[in-house]
Amino acid sequence: MxxxxxxxxxxxxxxxxxxxxxxxxxxxxxxxxxxxxxxxxxxxxxxxxxxxxxxxxxxxxxxxxxxxxxxxxxxxxxxxxxxxxxxxxxxxxxxxxxxxxxxxxxxxxxxxxxxxxxxxxxxxxxxxxxxxxxxSFFMQNLLEVHRTDVVEHDEIFVPAGDGKTSFVDARDLGEIAAIVLTESGHENRAYDLTGPEALDYHEVASVFSDVLERSITYPRPSVLEFGARMRRRGTGLGFIVLMCGIYTTARLGLAGRVTGDSQRILGRRPRDMRAFVDAYADEFRADSETTTVS
Structure with a gap:
């Protein structure tokens, strides 16, 4: 089209x-x-x-x-x-x-x-x-929502327990949307779009540590601990509730499904977490400017 x-x-x-x-x-x-x-x-x-x-x-x-x-x-x-x-x-x-x-x-x-x-x-x-x-859950949320925790505390601070998430890169979603809107064969279809792997947040922290060359931990906060920190930061209650709902899905083991739809549409392997952190590494440095949520 x-x-x-x-x-x-x-x-x-x-x-x-x-x-x-x-x-x-x-x-x-x-x-x-x-x-x-x-x-x-x-x-x-x-x-x-x-x-x-x-x-x-x-x-x-x-x-x-x-x-x-x-x-x-x-x-x-x-x-x-x-x-x-x-x-x-x-x-x-x-x-x-x-x-x-x-x-x-x-x-x-x-x-x-x-x-x-x-x-x-x-x-x-x-x-x-x-x-x-x-x-699935955008990798970019780790930058746009949780960058402060990485920069100031060397932490991935989300209440997701030990659940896995099939993170997807927003750059891949942008390319997929462009493909389905400009090429035929995607009409009246539904696609489940994930990255190539499901990771828990201990594994995410490990990837961050390797790429950033400093120790990033996942303290596995409770919902209450997460909400309290976000409130101290001035985050609105409605947004906190939304985020807690998203992470509860992961905590319950419901966010880890990996599909092949992204790869089939892109014609290549979708980006993984390491590729994401590599691309945005400078923005996770302590001396970079704060990124705001779009």
Whole structure:
């Protein structure tokens, strides 16, 4: 498929990599953001893209954003309700968007409690072709959420017990999204996207230690210890509850499933944890600037 692809969440953890991957493929890229002027400076890969104002909570921005669009990368920002995201998908379908790739989460089809479950059902119910990208835990969360613990305490401080997680690199997800939206054969499919291995956080800490050449430990904090540290840091209660829920999934042994979908779509082995830490090693040094969550 060629044509114009609209990327929502383009300044986020995965969206920025979707923009970069699409820039290297045939077709045009449109970037929908709340602040187009700011996006021009924060998204170097959007230099040749059509950057337009878009806000899930402002329906008046929807029509201009999807005008003439063939494909849509749809992502739910954490602060936006599932109803707004699903309503936009339905509006995009009515406007003639032919293919919607939705970034969901692993297991969403069975977990009726997560907003992704409800969004998936409404995306599938549209007349547009769909591709559901059910992703495992992003490696980049270790940078964007937990960098301070690595830099200041030499710790991976998450309440995941001894459970394993099939971490996936957001850069691979960006490439996968670009492939499914620009090549045929991915319509009306659902993919479970993981990295090549499942690691517990003792193993993650070991990889960090090897690459950074200093001892990084995993103290295996409880949920209460994790929440207390995050609150002292000024983190909002809602976000803490969200993170505790995610890590409880790992603690219960429900986050370690590894699939071959990423490799089949990419045509290569997906990046592993060592490749991730190698790529971002400088940002885990004590003298680098603090990274903020997108």
């Amino acid at each position: 060629t044509g114009t692809v609209l990327v929502t969440g383009a300044t986020g953890t995965v969206g920025r990599h979707v923009v970069g991957a699409l820039a290297d493929r045939p077709g045009d890229v449109r970037v929908g953001v709340r602040d187009p002027e700011a996006a021009q400076s924060t998204l170097p890969d959007a230099a040749d893209a059509d950057v337009v104002e878009f806000d899930f909570e402002k329906p008046e921005t929807w029509g201009p954003a999807v005008a003439g669009v063939d494909g849509l990368f749809l992502v739910r920002p954490p602060t936006v309700g599932d109803g707004d995201v699903a309503a936009f998908a339905e509006a995009a379908d009515r406007a003639g968007v032919a293919h919607i790739a939705y970034l969901s989460t692993l297991g969403a089809e069975k977990n009726v409690l997560v907003p992704h479950h409800r969004i998936e059902k409404r995306v599938v119910a549209t007349d547009a072709a769909h591709t559901l990208l059910r992703a």
